Amino acid sequence: LRTQVAVIGAGPAGLVLANVLRQAGIDCLVLERHSREYVQARARAGLIEPGTVEFLARHGLAGQLVAEGAEHGACEFRHRGERFSVPYGELSGGRVHHVYPQQFLVRDLIDAYLDAGGTLLFEQGAEALTGLDGDRALVRAADVEIECEFVAGADGFHGISRAAVPERLRQGHGQHEFGQHEYGKQHEFGWLAVLAETPPATREIVYALHEDGFAGHMLRTPSVSRFYLQCPLGDDPANWPDERIWSALHRRLAMTGDELKPGPITEKAVLDMRSHVTEPMRHGRLFLLGDAAHIISPAGGKGMNLAIADAAELARRLLAHYAGREGELAGYSAARLPRIWQAQEFSHWLLHLLHSPDPDGPDAPFLHRLQLSRLAQLRDSPAHSTAFAVNYVGAPID
C-alpha cells in the first residue's frame, strides 16, 4: 500500500490527526494493533479541556461530546475535615471542562473518520519502521506493508514509534550526536485506579489529602465513577479487595456509605506513575505525538488533551507542507515542547500537593509541611488559585 501519511495507533492523537488530514484531502492510513471493539471499550481519561473541545468543534468532531458531556468549572480539595472549592471556571474567565469518557470520544472519532471514507486497519500492529532517513518510509505490519512520505507515531509509550529512534540517540539524559534527549521520572508511589458502577457522590471532582495517602473522586457518567487511591510503588491490585477499596475511599474522602454507595468494581489497576518527555518529537520522516512522545501523570487530566493538541499542531504543519510551505514541519517539535513542559510542571506540582510523602522517609515531616502550605496558598491566595485555574483548563489550540 502507498499513502502520504501513515498513522500508527488509533488513540485520540492518531484519530484526530487522521480526521483532520482526511478533511483536507491528504491521503492517510491508520494502523491499529487492537480490534475496534477493544479500543472503543477501553476506559481511560475523561476530562476534556475547553481548547480541545473548541478545536474538535471547528472540525465537526465534537457533536456527541458537547451533547452528552457535562460541563465542569469547579473542583474541591479536602483535608482533615476541612473542604474548599476552587471555582476555576470563573477564575479563568469562564473556561470549563467537559467530562466525557475517552473511549466515547475514540468511538466518535472512528465513526467520523470511517464515514468520511478513511482507511483504518484494525488488528494490524505496526512491527517495523524503516527508511526514516531516506526518501520514503516503510511501515511493516502483520499482513501489510505501507510506503509513505511521513509516519505519525501515535502508538503510545510502549509502541514501536518511540523505539524506532535509534537507541544510541535516546539513551540517558544527555545531548547526543543528533540532539535526541529522553527525560523521565518514576514517581515514588503508585495510584490504584478504580472504575466502579456507582453514581458520583459529588458534583465536583474531589481531591482529598489524607495521612493514609491521596484519594480522588473523578467524574465519568451519571452511573460510572473513577477513583484513585495512592498506594505503594509496585503494589499489586490483588492487595485491594473491593471491601478494602470502599473503606479506604470512605475514610480518605471523608464520605459515608450513604453518600458514596459501593457498586460493582469493573476495573482495578495500579498505574505506572511515570513522567517522560522525548525531545525532539521527530526523527527524520517520523513524528511522535501523544503518549509516544510524552507520558504525564494523571494528576490534572492532561494526557489526552496534550495528545490532541500535538495532533492539531502536526496536522496544521502537514497541511502547510503539502500547500508548498516546506519548512513548516521543522518547527513542530519546538512549537509543542514548551506547552508540554508547562503541563508536566503543573501535573508534577499537583501530584506533590496531593500525595502523602513516604512516612518512613527522613524528610517526610518537612515535605508534609510544604504540602500544607501549598494547600493553604491555593485556598487563600487569589493569585495562586487563578494560576491554578489557568493551568488546569489549559491553553486554546491555535
Ligand code: APR
Ligand atoms: N501498531 C499499531 N497500533 C499500536 C501499536 C502498534 N505497534 N502499539 C500500540 N498501538 C495502539 C494502541 O493499541 C492504542 O490504541 O496505539 C494506540 C495509542 O493510543 P493511546 O494509548 O490512547 O495514546 P494517545 O492517542 O497518545 O493518547 C494518549 O490519552 O488517556 C490518555 O493517558 C492517556 O495520556 C494518554 C492519552
